[in-house]
Amino acid sequence: WRRLGCAEAQPNPGHLALARIERSLADSGNAFDLFTQNVDGLHQRAGSQRVHEVHGSIARWRCTKTGRELDPGPEAFTEFPPPSPWGGLLRPGVVWFGEMLPEAVLEHAERVLTTCDVFLSVGTSSQVYPAAGFMELAAVRGAFVIEVNPTETALTHTADISLRGKAGEIMPRLAEAAFGPAA
Secondary structure, three states, X not given: OHHHHHHHOOOOHHHHHHHHHHHHHHHOXXXXXXXXXXXXXXXXXXXXXXXXXXXXXXXXXXXXXXXXXXXXXXXXXXXXXXXXXOOOEEEEEEOOOOOOOOHHHHXXXXXXXXXXXXXXXXXXXXXXXXXXXXXXXXXXOOOEXXXXXXXXXXXXXXXXXXXXXXXXXXXXXXXHHHHOOOO
């Protein structure tokens, strides 16, 4: 049910603005890495290319026997839990409570956060670690930190600028301020 709901969802203006920021930076020879706790794939559908999924993806499923992954089609499963083609059962490719986060994603985050110039914290409560610590690490390493969130968070004091509002409203304005009107 949740997988199908995510497949039907559409990126909002905030997702599209982040993809625009990535493209604009890439056009000028700069990198933009997007680390997300979301599992819905909306960043990729908005056009973001360098997406790192901290909590996995609900679109990708994993065999409980072999660990191999696959991306099932958009149709509903006919039985649940669905059988794996490799002899086990399929489970969502998301991180469940008590499971380890993807080590490669965390290692990449540490590399990026030690050298980034600007860090955006967008639409997060800043309470779920280790991702909540990304903002603090970037700030300690000298990045300019911008927080976009409807309400103050426990890490608002870490930000150089805090912009209050929904990501879908603030991010397009931020992208336009940085890169001009969208084409």
